[in-house]
Amino acid sequence: MRNSLSPYIKRLARHKWPKKSEKSPYHELAALYQNSYVNRARIFDGCLGLGLRSRALELSSALGGELSLLQRLELAALFGDMEQIQAVAVRIYEGCIKSRGNSKFVAPLTQRLAPILPGVVREIGEELGMDQVPSYAAVVSMIDPDAARRLFGKHELLSLGGDGRLLAANLSSDQTEKLRCLQDYFSFHGLPPALSAGSLFSWGEIDARAAPVESDIKPKPVSVIVTAYNCEALIQASLLSLLNQSLPPSEIIVVDDASTDRTAEKVRALSSSNRCISLITLPANVGTYKAKNVGLLRAGGDYVTFQDADDLSHPNRLETCAQELQSDIRLVAVSCNYLRVDREGVFHSPKVWPLTQWSPNTLFFDRRCVSRYGLLMDDTRFGGDSEYAARMKYMFGSIAHRKIKKPLLLASHREESLMTSRLTGLNAQGMSMSRVAYQEEWSERLLSAALRDVELGR
Known part of the structure; x- marks a missing residue:
């Protein structure tokens, strides 16, 4: 292990790393707390951005009228305070109408409000139009598709x-x-076609084939960890999307989290003709993040990434991520954007607009560098991928993680998924108080560690 790491560590040693206060958002915020001359508004922004809602609330009382409408909306959303959200929404409506023509003011406010009070965004859009309110078309399409068909032509969209x-x-x-x-x-987005005709909308039978793309990189082994629970209708499509990659994975580790259906049977059938697929069956259900840890401990590739059993990878996902990761020695991880689509071919977003979103579940990272610090997923039932990405950023710095602005993953939008279920998913207002509370918990842990780093001058 030491010999294999040696060239990598030597290259890292030659790189000029940023100051500790610039290492991660947590170190930046910790440095602000250590500086008595920094104004509270900057600390408030840092707390709000990291989901440290209690700290932000405490600071907000001192800032008072200095808070913007977007900051007030964000803070109220973090606490699920619908009364306050509605009060801010009235001011947003009035401000947007008065700011007619100022899309830089209108667009971010209406975009943030869209998943919480889409009706208000629709009213603002009816007044100002789609040019100033890009989320208007998405809101109407979600609330009233027939009206959207009358209002928006394809050219406008x-x-x-x-x-x-x-x-x-x-x-x-x-x-x-x-x-x-x-x-x-x-x-x-500069990507080749990903799916054959009709395949996307018969999700359980999709083959995700595409013409192979020649790779310009020297391939390094990639391990893909697929966690599965009762996904017999979707697991085969998910695995085929990995087998048909332009840069094929060296191994696909499927961790079956004690499924009660034919998921494991489907995996075994596919593995019989594809030696890169291995199956681990757990005796009891432990949740997707503990299951991912099982896969992490088994993985042997230079690079590791994840995929849920009901998701599909674009055929160029692994190749694109590997190229990006190898392009800059400072990088430890990359990630990408994704789409959510249901069986009827309707695209969804928990934020309503835009439909293309970033996902921490797309992390693609250098296993040797990460395993050197023993980084495993947190023991939680939801939100663990966000915590893992944040902890990786704390450990290696913001500069070590790059987001690829291409949609390389398609996620299945199902009522029973972690993102949509009543217990672990988002509510009708696009919020999840359990997820918000969990984020505050792990953000406090990381900030506390960063405060120690800054205090010790590390």
Whole structure:
């Protein structure tokens, strides 16, 4: 192990790393707390951005009228305070109407308000139009698709960029047209077509085939960890999307979390003709993050990434991530954007707009560097991938993680998934108080560690 790490560590040693106060957002905030001359507004922004809601609330009383409408909305959302949210929404409505023509003011406010009070965003959009309120079309498409079809032509939706093509797909009832919109969306992002005709919308039988893409990189072994629980209808499609990668994985480790259906049987059938697939069956259900730890301890590739058993990877996902990670010695991890789509071919976003979002579940990282510090997932039932990405950023610095702005993962939008279930998912207002509380808990842990680092001058 020492010999294999030696060249890597030597290269890291030659790199000029940033100051500790710039290492991660937690170190930056810790440095602000240590500086008595820094104004409270900067500390408030840092706390709000990291989900440290109790600290932010305490500071807000001192800041009073200095808080912007967006800050007030964000703080109220962190506490699920609908009364306060509605009061702020009234002021947002009035401010947007008065600021007619100022899209830099209107767009971020309405985008943040969209998952919480979509009706208010619709009213603002009706007054100001889609140019100033990009989330307007998404809100109407979600609330009243028939009205959206009357209001927005395909040409208008295309003016919204890549996500406008997804809205056009949502409003089409023709499966061929839906797929055409999706392929156009991938082309918009500089990606080749990902799916064969009809495959996306018969999710359980998708083959995710695409023409192979020649790789310009010297391949390094990639381990993909797939956790599964009762996904017999989707697991085969998920694994095929990995087998058909332009940079094939060296191993696919499936951790079956004590499924009660035929998930394990489907995996065994596929592994019989694909030696890179291995199956670990757990005797009792432990949750996806403990199951991922089982896979992490088994993984042997230079690089590691994850995929849920009901998700699909774009055929260029592994190749794109590997190229990016190898392009900069400072990088320890990369990640990418993703889409959520249901069986009817309707695209969803927990934030309503944009439909393309970043996901911590797409982390693709150097296993040797990460395992050197024994980094495993937190013992939790939800939100563990966000904590893992944040802890990795604390450990290696913001500069060591780069987000690839390409949609390389398609997630299945199902009622029983972690993101949508009543216990672990988002509510009708796009919020999850259990997730918010968990984020505050782990953010406090990381901030406490950063405060010690700054105090000790590390």
